[in-house]
Amino acid sequence: MSSVGRDTSxxxxxxxxxxxFLIYHDNYNVDLSAFGLRHQFDMLKPKRIHDExxxxxxxxxxxxxxxxxxxxxxxxxxxxxxxLAKLEDRQALAEILGLxxxxxxxxxxxxxxxxxxLMSGGTLLGTKLAYSRGAPVFNLGGGYHHAQTAxxxxxxxxxxxxxxxxxxxxxxxxxxxxxIDLDYHQGNGxxxxxxxxxxxxxxxxxxxxxxxxxxxxxxxxxETNFKIKEQDYLQLVEEHLADIVPxxxxxxxxxxxxxxxxxxxxxxxxxxxxxGMLKRDLIVMEHTYEQGLPVLCLLAGGxxxxxxxxxxxxxxxxxxxxxxxxxxxxxxSSIWQQLWQMLWGH
Numbered sequence: 001m002s003s004v005g006r007d008t009s010x011x012x013x014x015x016x017x018x019x020x021f022l023i024y025h026d027n028y029n030v031d032l033s034a035f036g037l038r039h040q041f042d043m044l045k046p047k048r049i050h051d052e053x054x055x056x057x058x059x060x061x062x063x064x065x066x067x068x069x070x071x072x073x074x075x076x077x078x079x080x081x082x083x084l085a086k087l088e089d090r091q092a093l094a095e096i097l098g099l100x101x102x103x104x105x106x107x108x109x110x111x112x113x114x115x116x117x118l119m120s121g122g123t124l125l126g127t128k129l130a131y132s133r134g135a136p137v138f139n140l141g142g143g144y145h146h147a148q149t150a151x152x153x154x155x156x157x158x159x160x161x162x163x164x165x166x167x168x169x170x171x172x173x174x175x176x177x178x179x180i181d182l183d184y185h186q187g188n189g190x191x192x193x194x195x196x197x198x199x200x201x202x203x204x205x206x207x208x209x210x211x212x213x214x215x216x217x218x219x220x221x222x223e224t225n226f227k228i229k230e231q232d233y234l235q236l237v238e239e240h241l242a243d244i245v246p247x248x249x250x251x252x253x254x255x256x257x258x259x260x261x262x263x264x265x266x267x268x269x270x271x272x273x274x275x276g277m278l279k280r281d282l283i284v285m286e287h288t289y290e291q292g293l294p295v296l297c298l299l300a301g302g303x304x305x306x307x308x309x310x311x312x313x314x315x316x317x318x319x320x321x322x323x324x325x326x327x328x329x330x331x332x333s334s335i336w337q338q339l340w341q342m343l344w345g346h
Contacts, residue, residue, distance in 0.1 A: 019135060022065065024065070025122065027118055028141045045299065049311055058316050059324055067125040068118075069118045070124065077166040078149060079149060083149070097112065123139050124164045124167055126138075126139045128168070130252070134294055136285070139297070139298050143161065148188070148192045156189060164254070177200050178244065180253060180255045182280060183261075183300045201248045203222075230272055230273060230276045237284070241287040253295045257314060259311055265302060278313050
C-alpha cells in the first residue's frame with residue numbers, strides 16, 4: 001500500500017485554501033442527433049455545464065482537468081471478463097443505454113464505450129485528487145450506479161464508483177467509504193457490489209427499490225414517493241446524514257448528485273424545486289466536506305434538456321463558497337507527469 005493521503009498535520013492548512021477541482025473532457029459528450037439517434041438522457045450535459053461556467057466567468061478554460069480512460073486492469077477490479085467482452089459489442093451496449101432497436105446498427109464512428117471509460121477515468125482521477133488535496137472535486141460525469149459486477153442497465157455500463165473505491169483501497173490509505181446516492185433511482189449496482197463489505201456504507205434516498213438487501217449493517221435505503229413535501233425530503237437528507245456520518249466515520253465520500261428528483265425531470269416525480277435541489281446539495285456538503293471529509297461529486301442521473309441546470313447551480317455555488325478553481329501546476333512536463341508526482345510523490 002502506498003503512502004498517498006491527506007496532509008493531516010495541518011488538515012491541508014485551512015479550508016479556505018482548498019478550492020474546488022473540476023474534471024472534464026470534451027469527449028465526455030456525444031451528440032446523438034448527429035447520428036440520427038435520440039435519448040432521454042442528455043449526452044451533451046457535461047458540455048452544457050462546462051460552457052455555462054465559462055460563459056458566466058465562474059471558471060477559466062485551464063481550470064478543467066482532463067482524465068484518461070480506465071484501463072482493462074482497472075475495469076477488472078469490479079467487472080467480470082465475460083461482461084467486459086460483451087461491452088465490446090456495440091448493440092449490447094446500445095441495449096444497456098436504452099437505444100431503441102428501430103435505429104438499427106450503431107455506427108462504428110459512435111464510440112459509446114470510450115465515453116464510459118473516459119468519464120469513469122474521471123471518477124478515478126477525482127478520487128485521488130480529492131483525497132490528496134482535501135478539496136471538493138466535481139466530475140462532470142460518472143455516477144453509474146446501476147452497473148453490477150456482471151451486467152449493466154439503467155443507462156449504466158461501468159460502475160465507476162466501485163472501481164474507484166477498490167483502486168483507492170489498493171493504492172492509498174482509504175478504507176471506509178460512504179456512498180451518498182440522492183438520485184431518483186436506487187443505486188442497485190453499488191448495493192450489489194458492496195453487499196458484503198461493511199467498509200462501504202451505501203446510503204440511498206429514492207422513489208422505488210430496485211432490489212432489497214438484508215444482513216448488512218452499513219446500508220440504508222430510504223424509499224419515498226411523489227407525495228412527499230419538499231421540506232420533508234430535505235429533512236430526510238439532513239436527519240440521515242446527521243446520523244450516518246458521525247457513526248460510520250468514513251475516510252472518503254462519494255456523492256451521486258442526481259438531478260432527477262427535480263420537478264421538471266421527465267422520469268422523476270418527486271417535484272423538488274430549483275432551490276430545494278440546491279439546498280439538498282449544500283446539506284450534503286455541510287455534513288461531509290465542511291466536516292473535514294474529502295468529497296467527490298458525480299452527476300449521476302437526470303433527464304431532459306434542462307437537467308444540466310441543476311448540476312450547474314450546485315457547482316457554481318460550491319465555487320462561490322469554497323473558491324474556484326484548484327489547478328495543477330504548469331511546466332514543460334506533461335500534466336500527467338505533474339499529477340502523478342503530486343498524488344504519488346515520485
